[in-house]
Structures are given as C-alpha cells and as structure tokens.
Amino acid sequence: MNYSRQREIILNTLKQNVVHPTAEYLYDVLKKENPSISLATLYRNLNQLAENGIIKKIDGLESSSHYDHNTHDHYHFICDKCKKVFDISADVAPDLVKKAQEETGFTIMGSDIVFHGICKNCNK
Amino acid sequence: MNYSRQREIILNTLKQNVVHPTAEYLYDVLKKENPSISLATLYRNLNQLAENGIIKKIDGLESSSHYDHNTHDHYHFICDKCKKVFDISADVAPDLVKKAQEETGFTIMGSDIVFHGICKNCNK
DNA sequence: ACTAAAATGAGAATAGTTATCAACTTTAGG
C-alpha cells in the first residue's frame, strides 16, 4: 500500500468522527474540504484500510456498512429509533472468541457483534 | 397476517433446509416445486415472517441476508473459505444480552452475533 | 529524472432488495 493523500484524508476524517459513519456520511463530510474526491476512491480506501486492520468495517447494522476507527475488541449497539450507534465494552463477555473457538474447533479471525433496541435517550 | 399458500410453502422450505440459505438459494429450491412463485413474494414473506419473529434474518454474513428458522438464542460462524454457515451455542456467553443491558442501560431487543474464520474442514 | 506499480476521478455496471399496481385470495360479518 503506497502513500496517498486521499487515503490520509479519509482516515483522518474517520478518526475525527465520534459516530460510526457510513460511506455516504463520510462522503458528505469529505466533499466539503475536498470537493474533487470520488466516491469510488472513498470505498476503495475504506476497504483497503479495513483489509489492513487499520479500521474496522461494521456489518449487520443497517443495509449499508459503517466504519470504525477503533479496532480494539468491542461490540456495537444500534438504536432502532434514532439509528445512532454506540460502543459496548468487550468486558460484557470476556473470552467470547476464545470460548467460541474452543467449542467449535474453528479458527476465528474476527467477529461482528451487534445489539439492537432502544437507547437510553429514546426510552424517555 | 392472513393465511397464504405461498407463505406456508416458503416457511416449510426454510424449515426443511439444514443450511442458512439466502433468498437466492431459497428461490432456486422453491421454483422447482412452484415455478410460478415470484421473487418479490419470497422477499415480502421472509420479511413478514422475520418481523413476526417466526424466522430470523441474519445480517453481517455476506452482502446478502441469510435466513434461519431457528429463532432460539444462538450465534453464527461463516467460513471465509467455503462460505458455509454454522451455529454456535449461546452457552459460550451466558447472559450476554443481560450484561450488555446492565452496562448500557439500553433496552436490548435482539442481537446479531457473527464470527468468521476458517472452519474445521477447510483448515485441514 | 525514469520507470513500474499503485492510486485517482468519473461514470457505467452490478447485485440485492423494495416499490408499484392490477388481479386474485382470504377473512369476518350479515
């Protein structure tokens, strides 16, 4: 993977983002500072960054993928009402991967763990 | 939800299926016995059955959704090589939802828990 | 600076799924 200005911008934008944005959301943000950036470039780079373990692609949330600059082991929660995505600490299930591996005998390389329901704020 | 012959056929076909099929796979199977069934009818009914908790839609596996007639609490593993989907018992993380709920204070209505890696067979 | 490999932007193409709509079924009430 060579250096590329666009990839740097994309990664920085994702890092500065508190939410877990979709490509569409990122594209809107990126275009403000870099009107010439192409959607294909964005997708290409998000995929490359994810393949290299620099970011994480989160599937299973909605019809579109979300992206996370936090690659530490943790889970996600999406509110069915406001669609906001929250982090859940991996502490709620220590050794989950290890145990799953022991039970199945499979080599587990990754996981997508997504909860959904109603967040505190929407519950009021 | 009224009775419909097509829905019954779709549900039965899913129940008889040991794998966790995609809509495409189900459609191919269904057409053999019911050549006139429409793809739209299949998707409509899978969504309705899932909304009513009769089946479960599994997202986060591949670009397309898979469907599961087993609605008991359990997780999934997809082999990155052969793309087969396996069940993992929820016993590997007892009270996972309860703990996540305690930690976050959110009302958790469901979860999608997907592991991926290499299955026993492909590991040989 | 020169070259090969990698990356870009623009837009076309693809895949999976949902929407539309006229015709047909199902259901509940009289």
Next chain:
DNA sequence: CCTAAAGTTGATAACTATTCTCATTTTAGT
C-alpha cells in the same frame, strides 16, 4: 353462503449500496 374490505400475488420497474473499468496522475525506488 355472499359480500366487501383487507391482504396477497406475480411481473417488472426502480432503487441503493457498492464495485468495476479505464484513461490519467501520483508515488517510490534506482
């Protein structure tokens, strides 16, 4: 058992998210 309202169907158009193509530009090593 008839009817009207509500629900469902098949066919196909439309949509959305993402990937592909390709000519041009950028990067990295010599």
